[in-house]
Amino acid sequence: MAYARARAAIRLAGVVWALSGPAGAMAEGPIAGGTGMAGPVAAGPVTAAPAAWSFKLGGLQLTALRDGGFVTPNDGGDFGSKAGPAAVAALLAGSGAATDRISLDVSALIVRMPGHLVLLDTGLGPADHGALRQSLALAGVSPGEVTDVLITHAHGDHVGGLLGEDGRSAFPRATIRLSVREWAWMRAQAETRALAAVISPRVRAFEPGKPILPGITPIALYGHTPGHVGYEIVSRGERLEDIGDTAHSTVVNLARPDWTGGMDLDPPAGAATRRRALEHLAATRELVFAPHFPFPGVGRIEAKGGGFTWKPAPDTRR
Numbered sequence: 001m002a003y004a005r006a007r008a009a010i011r012l013a014g015v016v017w018a019l020s021g022p023a024g025a026m027a028e029g030p031i032a033g034g035t036g037m038a039g040p041v042a043a044g045p046v047t048a049a050p051a052a053w054s055f056k057l058g059g060l061q062l063t064a065l066r067d068g069g070f071v072t073p074n075d076g077g078d079f080g081s082k083a084g085p086a087a088v089a090a091l092l093a094g095s096g097a098a099t100d101r102i103s104l105d106v107s108a109l110i111v112r113m114p115g116h117l118v119l120l121d122t123g124l125g126p127a128d129h130g131a132l133r134q135s136l137a138l139a140g141v142s143p144g145e146v147t148d149v150l151i152t153h154a155h156g157d158h159v160g161g162l163l164g165e166d167g168r169s170a171f172p173r174a175t176i177r178l179s180v181r182e183w184a185w186m187r188a189q190a191e192t193r194a195l196a197a198v199i200s201p202r203v204r205a206f207e208p209g210k211p212i213l214p215g216i217t218p219i220a221l222y223g224h225t226p227g228h229v230g231y232e233i234v235s236r237g238e239r240l241e242d243i244g245d246t247a248h249s250t251v252v253n254l255a256r257p258d259w260t261g262g263m264d265l266d267p268p269a270g271a272a273t274r275r276r277a278l279e280h281l282a283a284t285r286e287l288v289f290a291p292h293f294p295f296p297g298v299g300r301i302e303a304k305g306g307g308f309t310w311k312p313a314p315d316t317r318r
C-alpha cells in the first residue's frame with residue numbers, strides 16, 4: 001500500500017490511538033481522521049484487538065492472526081484513481097460501508113508443520129501499534145519458536161513486525177524468506193534500507209515457482225511491488241493461497257479488479273496480476289488467505305458479473 005504516504009499523513013494528522021472492542025471483535029474501532037464529520041479522512045494504520053483464528057488445511061493447522069487495520073480516504077488516490085471517488089463510493093454504499101474511506105484489516109498467518117513453525121508476513125510492527133505479538137500469544141506461539149518468516153513484499157504493514165521495540169529481530173531463530181526481486185528492492189529503498197541491513201544475516205531470497213518448504217511454493221504476483229509474491233500451501237490435496245496484496249478491498253478490488261489505484265507501485269501491472277490471480281482462484285475454488293480482507297481473511301473467490309465476490313469460509317473453522 002501507499003505506506004510512506006500514509007505514515008507521513010498520520011504524523012501530520014496527530015492521530016489519537018485507541019483500542020477497538022474486545023478480543024474477537026472485528027476491526028471497527030476509532031479511525032484515523034475521525035468520523036468523517038470532522039473533516040477529511042487521514043490515511044494510516046488503526047489499532048485492533050488481538051485475535052487468533054485456527055483452521056485445518058489437509059493435515060496442517062493454520063492460524064490467522066490479527067495485527068491491526070488500515071484506513072485510506074476515498075479520494076481517487078489508492079482506489080479507483082481513474083474511475084473516481086463517486087464510482088468507488090457507489091460500490092462502498094452497495095456493501096453498506098462508509099463512502100468516504102476504505103477500511104482494511106491487517107493480518108498474518110501461521111502454518112504449523114513437522115519441524116517448522118512458519119509465519120507469513122509480520123504486520124505493522126510495534127511502532128504502528130501492531131498486535132501481532134499478542135495474537136501470537138493467543139495462538140500459543142512464542143516468537144522464539146518461529147523457524148521461518150515468509151514475506152509477501154516489503155511494505156511496512158508486512159515487514160514492520162520483523163523487529164521488536166528494541167530494534168532487534170522479533171523472531172531470533174527464524175530464517176527470513178522473500179523473492180530475489182523484492183530483496184533487491186527492499187535494500188534499495190530509503191524507507192526499508194535500515195531494516196534490510198538488520199535482517200540481512202537471516203535472509204534467504206528465492207526465485208518463485210519452486211517449493212521452499214514442504215508443501216509451500218511462492219507464486220510470482222509482481223506489480224503491487226517489484227517482487228511481490230503469494231504463497232501456495234498444499235496438504236493432502238487441499239490448497240490455500242496467501243495472495244498478499246494482490247487485492248486489498250473485498251468491496252472495490254474484487255468487484256472491479258481492473259481499476260487501477262495508488263496502492264500498487266505499478267498500477268497497470270498490479271491490476272493485470274489481480275485479474276489473472278482472481279480468475280485462477282475462482283476456477284480452482286481453492287481457499288484464499290488475504291491479509292487485508294476482513295479478519296480472519298480466509299475464504300474463496302467466486303466470479304460475479306465481470307468481476308468477483310468474496311465468500312468467507314467459517315466452515316473451515318476447527
Ligand SMILES: [Zn+2]
Nearest residue numbers: 001155157245
Ligand atoms: Zn499491505
